Amino acid sequence: MPLPLTHDDPTGFGPYRLLARLGSGGMGTVYLARSAGGRTLAIKTMHSRIATDTAFRTRFRLESDAARVIGGRYGAQVVDADPLAETPWLATEYVLGPPLDEAVEAAGPLPERSVRALGAALCGALGQLHRSDVVHRDLKPSNIMVTAHGPKVIDFGIARALGDDRLTHTGAAVGTPAFMSPEQATGQEHTPAGDVFALAGVLVFAATGRGPFGNGQPADLLYRVRYGEPDLTGTPEALVPILARCLSKDPAERPATAELAAQLHDGGGEFADHLPDAVLALIGARASEVWQVVPQRLPAPADVPATVPSADVPAARGLTRRGLLMAGAGSVLGVAGAGAGVWAWLGRGESAPGPTGPYEKPTPGPSVSALKKKRLDSVWQIQNGGTYDEESPDAPFVLGGVPVVVGNTQIYRMDPASGAVEWTADIDGTWQIASDGERLYQNVRVAHYDDPDSGIPRDVDRFLARVDLATGKAGKHLAEITDANFGGIDSQLLAVAGDTAYLAISQGKVKMYQRQIPWAVTAVDLTSARRPWTEQLPFRSAKSDQWHFLAAKVVGDRLLLLQEMNDGKVRIVARDTRTGKVVWDKPWDVGPTAAHHPLTADGKHLYLGAGRLRALRLSDGSQAWESAPGKSYGPPALKDGVIYAVQKGLGLVGTDAAGGMPRWTEKGGDGAQASPTSRPVIGTRYAYTYSKSEGVLRAIDLASRTTVHLYKANGDRFTAVEQSKMIMASGEHFLAGFPLQ
Structure with missing residues (x-):
């Protein structure tokens, strides 16, 4: 609390x-x-x-x-x-859910179905660590947060790389005695098998409300862990042999995480469907608390702090399981997307508003000042992780009116009208999805094992495959990315155009999550699986965790790339799509964050903001036109021959794409609050800009050039889905839909 x-x-x-x-x-x-x-x-x-x-x-x-x-x-x-x-x-x-120990204390031991789903998900978490040669070493109920989408493992204060003993001392037991492994209790090497031992103890706790070695003084617990038999009384009968093997004193007898996950659960269904109602209510209560927090500071000298009142959220009779998650002043489906407008109320010490009513169709108001008193809500909002900052700036992708959101470990297809998630599919990292505007492609990771039970692959291959938009599943392998000489275990899928995919690809061995050198940019023919060309990239430090490219786009016979150099500066590089050779290379005096936006180009020019608004000729990179000095613009959008961008301190402006002459300027003075870091969305009747300081999405009438609607909003990216007449707002932890007119 x-x-x-x-x-x-x-x-x-x-x-x-x-x-x-x-x-x-x-x-x-x-x-x-x-x-x-x-x-x-x-x-x-x-x-x-x-x-x-x-x-x-x-x-x-x-x-x-x-x-x-x-x-x-x-x-x-x-x-x-x-x-x-x-x-x-x-x-x-901020994880929306209680720690496992609090969930069990409040709701009682979990039923078998919940324990199995919890265990399988935690196997996935540990497997993710172990594949990167990292062990947790302190897995316990208080370090596991239970959310509607699955458990999250936190607190890596004593996690370390395998074989790294620099922060430990021989014979020292580091961890929590009630859940540490026998080898850890004696100060020996803690391997992935030690994490499996701790996981089994966590699952016994989840099923019974107590650990397998009881409670007591640390010395007593350490003795029982090393020499005593685990107490599995009260554990569901079918789980006893599985957990007993995990609690073996001999690490070699314990299963690997992949094998254990298969024994626990088949992975079917949503995680929330396996949780009891009482736990769902706790998750809803944790979400509700965030809405209730009013910033307070105790005076000096500080006495015993008093807790901030928060809503008590019981599981009301008759509520659906979704209702249990939505109980209270806020909901799990809405808290993560709390708009800056809501936080503005909280910041002034006022109470946050309760849930709003059904969506109200916007109607023109008499004035902007009147509109500010009544900000309209989104059509829908859900807590699904949106596109990450490290992902391609072109995501979410819209293909034939179907939006596909790309997260850190998943992609999912959305119904833009309702916000319903129609399918989800796993991916293994950022920049592994690209689109040619009609089809979606994935850089698929395939692991090979000498011993499948070990969970540690002998080697890893990557292939390009087309994603079925109806199911989210990757189809047949169209082309291999990795080979013995070339490498390619770590690669960045930049763009796809026609039957050719363009990638940045590593040519050396990859350790953990670091980007290693040497690297190259390559073209892959998706029909023949051949590589028409491969061109080396500049030296990249082995200590760097940054991708080479911030954005990419194919226009005609040019592969346009925003390349981050070793010194952190950005260059605009145009390559010939037929040969891979650099046609022109220009410096761009902006930081990587400012450059990380979709590239705006037509058949003649590349258009740039983040400073002066200007157009570069695709043929040779020379400047075709530039805005007047002393003015700064955000990332541009192109519609019907007009370049739209937010001018800092003024608002939305339109410029002729061919010659750079002013064509359109927002009126009324409200545009001064528009954020010059956000790309505008241009509809047929309205243009839309985002004001981060006000927490609003502003609809500007293209005819009158004045603001006519304000929507409470928050987000990093705003994407038009023209076929559905919707705008999707995406943040790392939520998605929302607004009307596009």
Whole structure:
């Protein structure tokens, strides 16, 4: 439960403002925070008194690295971190759900179906770590958050790479005695088999409400772990032999995570369908708490902090299972997408509004000032992870009116009218999906095992395949990406045009999640599986975790690329699609974040914002036209021969694409609040711009050039789905739909 800030707590870390305390211990404090765009975050910090210790700082950095390895599907997605700050901090998503120990304490032991689904999902999480040669070493109920979409593993404070003993001492037992393995209890090497032992203990706890070795003093627990037999009394009968094998004193006798997952569950159904109603109500209550938090700070000297009141959310009789998740002032389906407008109310210390009514069709108001008093809602909003910042800026993809959202570990097809998810499919990382405008392609990872039970592949191959838009499944392998000489285990699918795919591809061995050198850019013929050309890329540091390219687009016979160099600067590179040779190469004086937007081009020009608005000729890269000096623009959009972009301090403007002459300017003065970092959406009647500071999506009448509607909104990307007359707003943890007119 969130607690008020103390008088000496900082106001924030980096760009994130603190709202409340979530807890504090011997190592540091965890805060509830929000970003400027309204995203809810948890920020973990290290106490200043131990931050001067190099070993503790190293451990904190390794924790950040391990959290990035597990990713947002199985863990709390890392948003930002500064392990070198005076007070090191780590910002992650705020997980909407209770810890497993609190869930069991409040709702009682879980039924067998829940334990099986929980165990299989946790096998996936541990498998993700183990494939990257990382072990958790402290898996326990309090480190597992239960959400509607599956469990998330947190707290990697003592996780480490296999074979790395720099932060441990011989004979020292590091971990939680009630759930550590016998080998860990004696200070020996903790392998993936040790995590399996701990997982079995967690599942016994979930099924019975107690650990397999009971409670007591640490010394007693360590003795029982090393020499005693686990107590499986009360464990469902069918699970006893499975968990007993996992709790074997001999690590070699324990199953690998892949085998254990298959024994526990077939993976069918949604995770929420396997949870009891009481746990679903707890998840809904955790989501509701976020809406109720009002930032408070205790005066100095601080007395015992009083908890901030939060809504009590019982499971009301007659509620559907979806209703259990939506109980309270907020809902799991809405909290993650809480707009900046809502946070503006919270920031002023006022209570957040309750749930709004059904969607109200927008009608023209008498004035902008009147509209500001009544902001319209989205047509729908759901908590499904939207497209990540590291993903291709062209995602979500719209193919024949069908939007496909690309997350960190999944893609899913949406019904743009209702927000319903029609199918989901797994992927294994960012930049592995691309589209030619009609079809969707995937860079598919295929692992080969000498011993399938080990969960550790002998090697990995990658193939290009077409994705079936009806099911989300990858079809037959069209072309192999990896081979013994070329490498290609790590690769970035840049673009597809016609029957050719373009990739950035590694030519060396990849360790963990690092981008290794050397690299090349290559073309792959999807009909013959041949590579017409391969061109080397500049040296890339083995310590770099950045992709070579920020955006890519094929226009005619040009492959246009925004390439991030080793010094962090961005260059615009045009390659001949027939030969791969660089036709022209120009510097672009913007940072990588400002450049990470879809490329806007037609048959003659590439159009750039993020500073002056200008057009470069595709033929040779020379400048065709440029806006007047002293003005700054956001990323541009092209519609009917007009380039639209937000001019900083003015609003939306339109410029003739051919000659650069002004064609259209927003009136009324409201556009001054529009965010120049967001790309506008252009409809047939209205144009739409986003104001992050106000938390609104603004509809501007193209005829009168004035704002006629405001929608409460939040998001990183706004995508037009013209066939359905909808706009999709995408953030890392939510999606929303707005009318497109």
